[in-house]
Amino acid sequence: MTTLITGGSKCGKSSFAEKMLNDFRGRKIYIATMQPFGEDAFEAIERHRKMRVGKGFETIEKYTDIHEISLDNSCAVLLECIGNLCANEMFSGGTVNAPADKIVSGIKRLADSVSELIIVTNQVGSDGVTYADGTADYIRVLGSINRNIAGFADNVIECVYGIPVLLKGELPC
Amino acid sequence: MIMVTGGAFQGKTAYTMRKFGLAESDITDGADASFEKLKTARCITNYHLLVKRLGDDCIGFTEELCRTNPEAVIIIDEIGCGIVPVEKSERIWRENVGRCGCIIAANSEKVLRIVCGIPAIIKGENE
Numbered sequence: 001m002t003t004l005i006t007g008g009s010k011c012g013k014s015s016f017a018e019k020m021l022n023d024f025r026g027r028k029i030y031i032a033t034m035q036p037f038g039e040d041a042f043e044a045i046e047r048h049r050k051m052r053v054g055k056g057f058e059t060i061e062k063y064t065d066i067h068e069i070s071l072d073n074s075c076a077v078l079l080e081c082i083g084n085l086c087a088n089e090m091f092s093g094g095t096v097n098a099p100a101d102k103i104v105s106g107i108k109r110l111a112d113s114v115s116e117l118i119i120v121t122n123q124v125g126s127d128g129v130t131y132a133d134g135t136a137d138y139i140r141v142l143g144s145i146n147r148n149i150a151g152f153a154d155n156v157i158e159c160v161y162g163i164p165v166l167l168k169g170e171l172p173c
Numbered sequence: 174m175i176m177v178t179g180g181a182f183q184g185k186t187a188y189t190m191r192k193f194g195l196a197e198s199d200i201t202d203g204a205d206a207s208f209e210k211l212k213t214a215r216c217i218t219n220y221h222l223l224v225k226r227l228g229d230d231c232i233g234f235t236e237e238l239c240r241t242n243p244e245a246v247i248i249i250d251e252i253g254c255g256i257v258p259v260e261k262s263e264r265i266w267r268e269n270v271g272r273c274g275c276i277i278a279a280n281s282e283k284v285l286r287i288v289c290g291i292p293a294i295i296k297g298e299n300e
Contacts, residue, residue, distance in 0.1 A: 008253025010271025040264065126180070127255025135256060160251065161178060161274035163284055163295045 002111040003155040003172060006121045006146060012162030014048060017078050017118045018055060020172050024076040024116060030057040031069065031077060033085040035092070048080070063088045067106030076116035079107070082149070083122035086142045091134070100141050104148040111152065119153070121146050174239060175246045176281040176296075178274070184290035185248050186218050192292075193246055208234070213242060220249035220277070221270045235273040239280040247277050251286075 003020065007013045021028055030052060036045055052059075057078070062069060066085065071077060079085075082103070089099040111117045125139050150156045155169030164171055177189050189195065193216075201214035203223030211217055224231045238245065253271050258264050278284050283297030 008251065008255075008271065009257070010268045010275070011253055012271075012275045040261075123254035124256050125254070129255065131256065139256065160286060160295055161176070161249075161271070161278040161284070163278050165286075165293075165295050 001115075001155070001172075002117045002119070002149075002153045003157065003169075004119045004121060004146070004149050004153040005157050005159060006123055007159035008123050008126075011159040013120050013159045014051060014080060015162070016157070016159055016164055017080065017120050018052065020118055021076050021078060021116065022055075022173075026115060027075045028055070028057045029071060029075050029077045029114075030059045031066070031079040032059055032061045033063055033066075033079070033081060033088065035063050035084070035088060064092070065106070066103065067109055069106075069110060071110070071114050073113065073115045075114045076118075077110060077114045078118045078120070079110070080120040081122060082107075082119060082145055083124065083142060086145060087138060090138060090141065100144045100148065103145050107149060108152060119149060121149070123158070174243050174277065174281040176274075176277050176284040177246065177248045177287060178251050178284065179287035181250050183287045185250075185287045188285075188287055188290060188292060189216065189246055189248055195246070212238060214245060216246040216248065218248045220247050220273070221252055224270045224273050225266050231269045231273050232276070235276045239276060243280070247281075249274055249277065 005013050005017050032045070034041055034045055036042055060069065064085070085103060086099060089103060107119065122142070125143055131139065150168060153168065155172060156167040157171065158165045158167055177185050179185050186200065195216055199215040201211055201217050203211065203217050203219040211223065217223065227234050253267055258267060278296065281296065284295050285292045286295050
């Protein structure tokens, strides 16, 4: 089962995603895509670590190249988040020609191999601001990734101030 | 407690007044009313702007409000669905609005999201 969870800043996406795996009895893997650069990132990483304490997650830090992760169907995976993964693929060093295709195919591969995949992403296109090219490209690419993952996901949920709003499939909890 | 959210200028206040039979005098504006007045308000609008005024005190204020004024109607814009702001104070405000909104939603028996003046019930029973 693959579930995509989207929403804005601090809308309770992570809490909801973790709650979905509360009853899973196999290996629980947390794939962290945020790079620990800058004070804000450190704070966010620390906060999310504290939230996961005692919930039995193994953490894999993977900032790019999600397709390189090999896990089998004994695992449930929480991948957080596509917003950071997309920024990492687009802006840190190397030149990826088609980041959306690369990310979507990497995630599809993961979805096909594990027992449960929960993907956390972001809504970034609704502030009505016209941005310079780099940021505008990022909004476009992330929108495309979200649409493509939503296409193959069983469930798509938007979190609004902590409340899950069902967009596709069914509410798992 | 009842929470009404949605984007800016979607008709949240007009809908809330009609739906819950509120008068202008029942509405207290989070943007500029005194904190004392807000604590006992029947209905608070612009809660996202109140969060900005409260700064670091926003979580404590919101938790206390949920305890001491559980019949209040809270109107709050959805502001988190964009690019992370460059300015640090804007980032903190945006995150605080998310956190306070989650507290209010968790304490509300009903949450409505208004788009183009039309409500969707995202928490609680339809009547």
